[in-house]
C-alpha cells in the first residue's frame with residue numbers, strides 16, 4: 001500500500017512537470033492522493049480535512065523555484081506541513097527540535113502518567129525513568145497508584161528495577177491520594193530529582209477514573225502530565241485524547257507501539273485534539289525502547 005502511494009505521488013509529480021505554478025487544477029489530483037494516504041494511516045477525518053485545506057492554502061500560487069517541478073514543490077509543502085502539524089514550530093513557522101521532558105520545578109519534579117489500560121503507561125514509566133537516569137543523570141523514584149490491579153503494582157516494581165530506579169511501595173488497600181502524598185514526602189526527604197507516578201487505567205473512559213486522576217493532579221502539582229496512547233489505536237485515539245484533555249492540563253504525549261505496523265496517523269490526530277506536544281515514541285517492549293519524538297522523521301512514515 002505504501003509503495004503504491006509513493007508510485008502514485010511520483011506519477012503525479014511527473015504529470016505536473018513543465019508547469020510553472022501550483023494551481024487549483026494541477027493540485028487537486030495530488031491532494032486527493034494525500035487525503036487517501038492520511039485516511040489509510042488512520043488520521044481522523046476532521047484532522048485530514050483541516051490539513052488538506054492548510055496545504056492547499058500554502059501551496060496555491062506558489063512559484064516553483066530552481067529545478068523543482070510543481071509536483072516536487074507540492075510534496076515539499078505536504079511534508080513540511082505534516083512535520084509542523086505533528087511537531088512544534090516557532091513564531092516564524094520553523095520546526096523546532098524534538099522536545100524532551102521538562103524538569104524545571106523545585107525537586108522532586110513530578111511526572112504524572114495518564115492513559116487507558118494497555119496503552120503502555122507502566123512500561124513507559126520505566127522507560128522514562130531509564131531515559132532520565134542515563135541521559136539526564138537524575139535520581140528517579142517511581143510509584144504506582146493502580147490500586148485496582150495488584151499485578152500492575154508488581155509490574156512497575158519489576159520494570160523499575162530494570163531501569164535502575166527506585167520503586168516506592170504501594171498496596172491495593174491504600175487510597176491513590178494517600179499513596180501520592182506518601183511518595184512525594186519520601187521523594188522530598190531522600191532528595192530525588194524526579195517522581196514518576198503511574199496511574200490506574202481503565203478499558204474505557206469513565207468518570208471515576210477521571211476524577212481520581214484529577215485529584216492526583218491537584219495533590220502532586222506535576223511539572224509534566226503525560227498522556228500515553230497506543231499508536232495502533234488509530235481513530236479511537238481521538239476520543240480517548242479528547243476525554244483526557246478535558247480532564248487534565250496535558251503537557252505532553254507519548255505514542256507507544258510505534259514499532260507496530262500502523263502508519264502512525266494517530267500522531268496527527270492526537271496532537272491536533274490535545275494541542276500538547278508529542279514528546280516520546282515507544283519503539284519496543286524493552287526498557288530502552290523509547291525515543292524522543294522526531295516530527296520530521298515521522299512525516300515520511302505517515303505518508304507511506
Ligand code: GDP
Pocket residue numbers: 115116117118119120121122123124201256257258259260281282283284285289
Ligand atoms: P498499561 O496498562 O498502560 O500500564 O500498559 P503496559 O505498560 O502494561 O503495556 C501493555 C503492553 O504493551 C505490554 O505488553 C507492553 O510490553 C506493551 N508495550 C508498551 N509499550 C510498547 C512499545 O512501545 N512497543 C511494543 N511493541 N510494545 C509495547
